[in-house]
Amino acid sequence: MSAPGKRAAPSPMPGDPTTSPALAKDFGVTADEWKRLTETLGRLPTYAELGVVSVMWSEHCSYKSSRVHLRRLPTTGPRVVQGPGENAGAVDIGDGWCAVFKMESHNHPSFIAPYQGAATGVGGILRDVFTMGARPIASLNSLRFGRPDHPRTPELMRGVVAGIGGYGNCIGVPTVGGEVQFDASYDGNILVNAFTVGTARSKDLFFGLAKGIGNSVLYVGARTGRDGIHGATMASAEFDAASEKKLPTVQVGDPFMEKLLLEACLEIFAKNCLEGVQDMGAAGLTSSSVEMAARSGNGLELDLDAIPRRTRALSPYEMLLSESQERMLMVAKPGREHEVLEVCEKWGLDAAVVGKVTDTGRFICKATPGYDPFDDASAPKQPVTVVDLPIGLLTDDAPKYERPMSEPKAPAPLASNTVELGDEPARVERLLGFLASPNIGSRRWIWRQYDHVVRDGTVLGPGQSDAAVVRAFCEEGGEKFLALAVDCNGRHVELDAFQGAAMAVAECARNIVCSGGEPLGLTDCLNFASPEKPETMWRIAKAIDGIAAMCTNLDVPVVSGNVSLYNETDGRPILPTPTVAIVGQLRSVDDRVGIAFRAAGDSILELGPTSKGNLAGSEWQVQQDGKPLGTCVGIDLEMEKKVQALVLALAREHVLQSAHDVSDGGLFVCIAESAIAGHLGAHIEGAEKDLAPWLAEEPSRVVVSVRPENTTVVEELAAEHGVPCRRLGIVGGHRLTLDHVGTFGVDALVDAHASALRPIVGD
Amino acid sequence: MNIAVVQFPGSNADWDALHTARDVLGAKARYVFHRSTDLGAVDAVIIPGGFSYGDYLRSGAIARFSPIVPAVRAFAERGGPVIGICNGFQILTEMGLLPGALTRNAHLRFECRDVHVRVEGRGAFTDGIEPGTVLRLPIAHADGRYHADERTLRELVDQGRIAFRYTADPGARERLPANPNGSALDIAGIYNAKGNVLGMMPHPERASEAILGNADGFRLFESLRTHLGRAA
Numbered sequence: 001m002s003a004p005g006k007r008a009a010p011s012p013m014p015g016d017p018t019t020s021p022a023l024a025k026d027f028g029v030t031a032d033e034w035k036r037l038t039e040t041l042g043r044l045p046t047y048a049e050l051g052v053v054s055v056m057w058s059e060h061c062s063y064k065s066s067r068v069h070l071r072r073l074p075t076t077g078p079r080v081v082q083g084p085g086e087n088a089g090a091v092d093i094g095d096g097w098c099a100v101f102k103m104e105s106h107n108h109p110s111f112i113a114p115y116q117g118a119a120t121g122v123g124g125i126l127r128d129v130f131t132m133g134a135r136p137i138a139s140l141n142s143l144r145f146g147r148p149d150h151p152r153t154p155e156l157m158r159g160v161v162a163g164i165g166g167y168g169n170c171i172g173v174p175t176v177g178g179e180v181q182f183d184a185s186y187d188g189n190i191l192v193n194a195f196t197v198g199t200a201r202s203k204d205l206f207f208g209l210a211k212g213i214g215n216s217v218l219y220v221g222a223r224t225g226r227d228g229i230h231g232a233t234m235a236s237a238e239f240d241a242a243s244e245k246k247l248p249t250v251q252v253g254d255p256f257m258e259k260l261l262l263e264a265c266l267e268i269f270a271k272n273c274l275e276g277v278q279d280m281g282a283a284g285l286t287s288s289s290v291e292m293a294a295r296s297g298n299g300l301e302l303d304l305d306a307i308p309r310r311t312r313a314l315s316p317y318e319m320l321l322s323e324s325q326e327r328m329l330m331v332a333k334p335g336r337e338h339e340v341l342e343v344c345e346k347w348g349l350d351a352a353v354v355g356k357v358t359d360t361g362r363f364i365c366k367a368t369p370g371y372d373p374f375d376d377a378s379a380p381k382q383p384v385t386v387v388d389l390p391i392g393l394l395t396d397d398a399p400k401y402e403r404p405m406s407e408p409k410a411p412a413p414l415a416s417n418t419v420e421l422g423d424e425p426a427r428v429e430r431l432l433g434f435l436a437s438p439n440i441g442s443r444r445w446i447w448r449q450y451d452h453v454v455r456d457g458t459v460l461g462p463g464q465s466d467a468a469v470v471r472a473f474c475e476e477g478g479e480k481f482l483a484l485a486v487d488c489n490g491r492h493v494e495l496d497a498f499q500g501a502a503m504a505v506a507e508c509a510r511n512i513v514c515s516g517g518e519p520l521g522l523t524d525c526l527n528f529a530s531p532e533k534p535e536t537m538w539r540i541a542k543a544i545d546g547i548a549a550m551c552t553n554l555d556v557p558v559v560s561g562n563v564s565l566y567n568e569t570d571g572r573p574i575l576p577t578p579t580v581a582i583v584g585q586l587r588s589v590d591d592r593v594g595i596a597f598r599a600a601g602d603s604i605l606e607l608g609p610t611s612k613g614n615l616a617g618s619e620w621q622v623q624q625d626g627k628p629l630g631t632c633v634g635i636d637l638e639m640e641k642k643v644q645a646l647v648l649a650l651a652r653e654h655v656l657q658s659a660h661d662v663s664d665g666g667l668f669v670c671i672a673e674s675a676i677a678g679h680l681g682a683h684i685e686g687a688e689k690d691l692a693p694w695l696a697e698e699p700s701r702v703v704v705s706v707r708p709e710n711t712t713v714v715e716e717l718a719a720e721h722g723v724p725c726r727r728l729g730i731v732g733g734h735r736l737t738l739d740h741v742g743t744f745g746v747d748a749l750v751d752a753h754a755s756a757l758r759p760i761v762g763d
Numbered sequence: 764m765n766i767a768v769v770q771f772p773g774s775n776a777d778w779d780a781l782h783t784a785r786d787v788l789g790a791k792a793r794y795v796f797h798r799s800t801d802l803g804a805v806d807a808v809i810i811p812g813g814f815s816y817g818d819y820l821r822s823g824a825i826a827r828f829s830p831i832v833p834a835v836r837a838f839a840e841r842g843g844p845v846i847g848i849c850n851g852f853q854i855l856t857e858m859g860l861l862p863g864a865l866t867r868n869a870h871l872r873f874e875c876r877d878v879h880v881r882v883e884g885r886g887a888f889t890d891g892i893e894p895g896t897v898l899r900l901p902i903a904h905a906d907g908r909y910h911a912d913e914r915t916l917r918e919l920v921d922q923g924r925i926a927f928r929y930t931a932d933p934g935a936r937e938r939l940p941a942n943p944n945g946s947a948l949d950i951a952g953i954y955n956a957k958g959n960v961l962g963m964m965p966h967p968e969r970a971s972e973a974i975l976g977n978a979d980g981f982r983l984f985e986s987l988r989t990h991l992g993r994a995a
Contacts, residue, residue, distance in 0.1 A: 165873050169903070170814045172775020256773050256817030263772070346798075347772060451875045451903040453969045454812075456779045459976070471974070473782070589974060679936050754937060 009043050010385045013316055014369050016047035027054035033399055040393055048317040048365070049387050055283035055321060056290060056394040059565050064399050065531035066563045069544045077557040079520050081202050085295075087131045087278060089559025090205060091521040093585055095477030098205070100134035101197035103142075103486070103523045103581050105564035109250040110192040114159025118192050119167040119253040123325050125194045126173060127279035130262050131328065133206040133269045134198030137457055138470045139168055140486045141178040141194050142525070142579045143446075146187030148438045148760050153182070156190055157760060163253075164194070165449040170255035171262065175450035176461050176468035179486055181664075182438050184626070188569030193525040195486055195581045199472045206269055209276030210292035210300055210331045210357045217289070217300065217355035218340050220268075221261045221280075221327040223310035227251050228284070228323025238530055238566045257326040257349075264347040265328060271343075273336035280327040286320045288329040289355070290363050294395040299360035304367035305381050308350040312374045316367045316386045331357060363389050405541055406534035411495050414630040417615055419691035427691070428742040432752040434695075435672055439619050440665045441756020460515060463677065465594045466661055467515035469586065481592070483517030483584035489664065490575030491617040492697070496632035497539040500617075501546030501578045503633075503699050506640045507663055508582045509554050513644045514659040514702060516591035516651040517584030522551060524561040524580045529573030531565050536573060540565075543578045553637040554644065556582060575628075591651050595660040596678035600732035602657050603711040604671070604682060607718060607725055608643045608701035609636075611667060613692035619665050620695040633698045639723070640700045646721040647702050653717075655710045662701040668694040668738070670703050671728070675736045676753050681746050684729035684738045691741065705731055764790040764991055767805045769835065769851075771797045771826055776812030776849065776966065783968040784809065788984045797829045806991050807844040807887075808835055810851030812903070812966060822865065822906045823853035832858060844887040844987060845960045849904055852952070852962030861955055861962045862919070863911030868904070869945025875903040877977070878943050878965060880927035880951045886958030889926055891986035897930060898979040900965035902943055907964040909946040909953075919953055926952040926961055 017023060024034040027050060037045060037053055045053060055061060063070065075083040081098045082090035088102035106121025122139065129136050141164055145153050168175045173196065210217070228251035268274065276296070278288040285302070293300040304316050310324075332340055337353055344351035358364070366383035390397075421427040435441060447462040459481065460469035467485035474480050487508040493500030509519045524547060529536045551558055567574045586592060597604075615621040616630025650656050658678070662670045668691075675682055706714055711727070718725035737743040766784040770777045777794060784792035795802055802808065815826035826832070839845045839860055847855040855861045868874060882889050882896045892898075911919070919925050928949040929942040942949045944964070952963030967980030 162872075169873055169875075169905075170773070170775070170817075172813060254817075256814060256819070259773050259775070259814070448876050449873050451873070453875065453901045453903060453966070453975075454775055454779065456782050456969055456972075456975065459974055750936060751938075 007388060010046050010049065010388045012046045013048065013386060016317065019044050019047060019050045024050060027051065028058055029054050033057060046386060048320055049389055051317045051321045052286050052387055052389060053394065055286055057398050060282050061287055062398040063563055065401050065403050065565060066526065066540060067400050068402050069541050072544055073548050073558040074552050075558050077555065080557050080559055082205065083559050084561060086207055087128045089521060089523060090132065091559060091583060092202065093480050095474065096201055096203065097199055097474045097477045097480065098202045099197050099482055099583050100129050100132045100200055101195065101523055101583050102128050102560040103193055103195040103525045103579065104128065104562045105525045105527060106192045106194065107190065107527065107564050107567055110160055111190050113250040114156050115163035116250055116252050118160040118163030120251045120325050121192050121194045122164050122167040123253045123255065123258050124281050125196045126171065126258065127281065129196045129198040130265055131206065131277055131279045132200065133204050134200035135266060136173045136196050136198040137455060137472055138468065138484060139173050139175045139194065139196045140484055140581060141175065142486045142488065143178065143180040144186040144191035144577060145182050146190065147184040148182050150187050154760050160192055161446050161449050167253055167255045169451040171259045172454050174452045174454045174458055176452050176458055176470055177484060180443060180446065183490065183575055185573065185575045188572060189567045189574050191527050191577060193579050195523065197482065197484060197583055199474060206274065206277050208278035208292045209296045210298050211275040211296045212334065213298065213357055213359045215275055215334060215357045216332045216337045216353045217357065218330045218332055218337060218351060219307060219327065219354040220330055220340065220344055220351045221349055222254065222257050222324055223308040223350055224314065224319055224322050225310045225324045226318055226322060229318060229321045238568050251323045251325050253325050260347045260349055261326050261328065264343050264349050267343045268340050271339050273333050273339045275331040275333055277328060277330045280329060282323065284321065284323045290391060290394045292329065292331065293363065293391050299358035299362045299391060300355060301358050301364040302355040303383060304365055305371050305383055306352050306354045308352055313372050316365060320365065361391055363387060363391055363394065403531050403537045404534045405538035407538055408535040412629050414616060414621065417613060417692055419695060421691060424742045428744060431668060432744065432748060434620065435669065435749060436752040436755045437623065438756050438760060440669055441753045445757045445761055459589060460592055460594055465515040466511035467517060467584065469515050469592050481586040481589045483512045483515045483586060485511035486579060486581040487511065488577050488579040490577040491622060491628040492632055493543060493576040493578060494628050495617045495630065496634065497542035497576055498546040499632045499634045501543035502550040503635050504578060504580050505547050505550035506635055506699055507661065508580050509556055510644055510661045510702065512582050512584035513648040513651065514593060514661050516593045517586045518648060519554060519556045519582045519584045521559045522556050522580055522582045523559060524578060526563045527567055527574065527577040527579060528565050529568040539576045543576060547578060547580065549637065553641055587652065590654060593651050593656045593659045595674050596658055597674045597680040597682065597705055597731045598657040598678060600680065601708055602705040602731040603708050604703060604705050604728040604731060605714055605725055606701060606703050606728050607646060607723055609639060609724055610726060611693035611696045611698050613690065613696050614698060615692055615696050618695055618697040635699045642721050642723050643700050643702060646718055646723045649717060650704065650714060655706055655713055656704050657707065658705045660703050662703060663697060666695040666697050672736060672749050674703065675746055676749050679746060680731055681733040681735040682729055682731045686739055689740050694741065703728065764988065765805045766790045766792040766807050766809060767795045767802050768792060768809045768811055769797065769831055770794040771813065771815040771829065773815050773817055774811050774813035776968065779968045780809040780811040783971045783984060787971050787981065788988065795831060797831050800830050800834055802834045802838055805838065807987055808838055810845065810847040810854055812849030812851060815850055815854060822850060823857040826854045827857040836860065839960050842957060842959050844990065846888055847962040848966055848968060849964055852964055853906060855960065855962040860960050861953055862915045863909055865906050866908045866910050867906055868908055873905040874943055875901065878902050879930050879932050879941065880965060881930040883928060884923045884926040884954050886926060886954040886961055887990045888961045888983045888986050891989045892982050897933060898982065899977055900967055900970050900980055902965050904964055907944040907946065909950040911947060916947055922956065924954045924956065925950055926954050927963060
């Protein structure tokens with residue numbers, strides 16, 4: 001290995017511009033970063049090298065603003081099989097099997113090209129999971145759109161939903177749940193976060209390693225085109241009015257190709273002929289090569305002439321930065337390359353040996369100037385070095401920032417915290433209208449466009465339970481039942497980043513226990529505005545602390561995740577949105593619990609602290625004031641833990657007829673949804689006249705229904721757990737009556753609920 | 764009982780079919796890859812749902828040219844029971860084993876939900892079910908709108924070959940159209956003239972276990988078992 005500085009400079013390709021600080025700036029590389037780069041290299045980078053450095057140093061790939069804070073997340077535990085740092089995380093689900101999962105954002109591409117942006121977001125997360133050797137079994141998504149009456153909302157929503165469906169439905173992985181919120185802060189910057197879970201034998205997991213000096217590097221899957229060049233850089237910048245010109249940076253998805261890739265990969269993995277594998281996601285060929293080499297402490301050399309391509313005259317710069325979808329990079333065990341190629345032939349996939357693992361610690365790319373396989377008169381292959389960069393410079397030694405932080409000023413207090421709606425007909429009308437609002441009512445227009453039943457594993461699907469319950473077929477390990485949920489309410493995070501993020505984790509875990517599962521591990525997607533604003537950076541740090549505190553409190557380790565920053569347009573930031581998804585497990589499928597009221601005569605009880613009627617950050621409050629105001633409702637860590645332990649114990653005792661946590665829209669919406677799902681009314685007694693406690697969104701509350709003879713069982717167990725428990729009323733009839741509030745026909749509730757998205761998407 | 768599940772590269776309900784036939788029905792079920800030209804020893808064939816070859820052209824239009832198709836056709840012509848579900852139905856029409864075509868849903872969206880179908884025509888997969896029985900089954904398709912010319916429709920009616928028609932949910936809670944895709948005559952599934960080849964859009968193999976909240980679809984598999992028992 002020669003000393004740095006004495007290496008021959010790589011050759012610029014004919015036609016490539018000379019690099020300069022100005023060009024670097026266009027690529028998102030700051031003046032300081034440029035200085036650091038040129039000083040380290042002792043020369044100017046080539047055009048291709050600058051491209052490589054700019055994507056590897058982008059926020060999206062390097063986590064340069066968040067890295068110092070992410071260290072505070074708890075990532076270990078007895079069930080953790082794989083923590084953060086790999087393509088996906090994994091938790092043990094028994095009998096040698098594990099659940100492999102991750103969540104990823106595809107926010108910026110989805111705003112520019114909603115269908116393709118969302119579709120390739122799904123494609124990317126599926127690849128992250130099957131790259132680990134796991135067969136994907138279910139997906140979720142978390143979506144944020146602008147206000148319902150914003151002119152772009154209908155088109156964005158139609159495109160995103162069709163894109164998610166178009167990809168997931170074709171490849172045959174059920175989309176079993178998710179969440180969506182509309183808020184003016186997302187008018188110019190929607191969020192599309194996609195989650196996938198798969199299952200594998202823990203001993204058969206694959207990692208992104210480039211081990212074994214001299215081993216062949218193989219390219220498998222779709223051919224390389226010009227789509228998505230600089231996608232990672234685009235995802236690391238703010239938007240402005242000119243952003244729609246960035247259309248060519250959005251990738252185009254082919255779910256059929258991905259299906260072939262999935263089947264071929266699982267077949268290749270089963271042969272045990274690989275040292276490592278990684279998908280070509282953000283920053284494509286570059287990041288997959290560099291990250292695999294970095295994890296193994298090796299170097300990697302690519303022969304760009306051998307890259308399968310779909311278009312003419314691709315330059316090294318374009319090949320290295322393309323984010324064409326459905327591609328994998330593999331490192332074969334010595335002499336086993338042909339096994340990979342044979343499986344690819346069976347599935348009709350392109351595959352080629354494109355490089356080798358080296359001991360140089362450098363990322364070296366060679367290419368023949370002017371070579372083009374599509375051109376009969378092409379120059380003969382005489383490759384020269386076009387990229388020669390130290391792996392460390394692109395990974396561990398990439399810039400890391402401790403950006404300045406400052407506490408945002410406290411939100412304005414609420415003008416009023418009581419809700420008076422006039423006489424009973426007026427109250428009923430207003431509350432039915434509230435139930436029909438886009439943030440509250442049914443999401444069926446969305447999930448009916450997703451195949452949520454393929455693979456015969458959907459035990460409780462969308463709308464049936466607080467968490468989806470899916471069956472995983474684990475061969476010799478038998479059938480296992482996983483609970484899946486995704487949550488975040490950015491309004492509470494806006495009011496208090498620590499409390500709001502802790503509440504997101506708590507709600508997600510609460511959804512898991514309400515379905516009968518025990519939370520095992522968490523993945524997150526931290527969606528924030530520009531970290532270069534000290535107030536935003538403060539929120540990022542506090543939100544991470546809030547997630548860490550609640551994860552520690554509930555013993556739920558963080559095993560994977562993703563950070564999406566610069567979510568703002570023309571200086572208007574999104575609500576801070578640290579979305580979390582949790583994978584839980586049911587001991588037995590008989591433990592499952594849905595939200596629907598089941599039988600007339602059942603007792604309805606509320607577990608957890610009674611509402612104090614603090615409307616801050618609630619849907620009701622935001623509808624009145626236009627934005628979240630007031631003092632965040634906050635969360636009591638200890639109480640949350642007790643409530644969840646109680647609900648899980650009750651589920652495992654098979655006492656619960658239904659369970660539904662109190663969240664968006666408060667207690668009124670919670671009870672109405674159980675009535676709607678079960679098509680059964682209820683009589684709720686002794687309600688107060690002020691409606692605020694019906695609409696406030698204080699956490700740590702669950703409404704359950706039980707057979708009448710089990711009422712005292714619940715009360716006794718609640719007392720043992722130290723959880724307040726109050727009788728609310730009785731299930732039955734075709735009307736929902738709330739004393740002192742009003743009486744609602746169940747059919748009227750059903751219709752109002754079903755109509756929620758109609759103002760946006762029609763039908 | 765040997766059941767072959769034909770596996771195209773883009774089949775995605777192949778597992779659903781294999782699992783139901785093998786683990787729920789208790790048959791000897793196996794995949795037959797589309798590149799094969801031989802079904803092997805087999806008593807019934809399932810052409811599962813999915814996107815055969817990506818279906819970027821017309822659903823099932825490329826599948827009809829695949830190597831396994833002649834073997835399926837020969838098996839069907841010998842009277843062997845063949846069921847095509849969803850994409851499988853589309854492929855059977857493209858192969859010409861069933862008349863008509865499946866076109867884009869009237870509302871132009873992919874739709875996944877439970878529908879109700881009334882059992883009408885008699886054949887290998889419904890002999891054991893009382894005509895008029897209403898089954899609840901899930902659909903998941905974008906191209907499920909059955910279309911055929913007037914003469915064909917009349918023939919289907921006259922010969923009792925309409926296996927299932929969409930019908931209203933007897934306990935309707937939500938006001939949804941009974942016919943989810945605009946199919947002619949509310950057709951959800953049809954038989955060939957001999958009654959051994961069935962194509963249907965709803966997925967009985969995704970509604971064959973209590974654990975999935977619905978076992979109505981298993982009636983078709985039980986019917987097949989009875990049919991094969993009688994034939995043996």
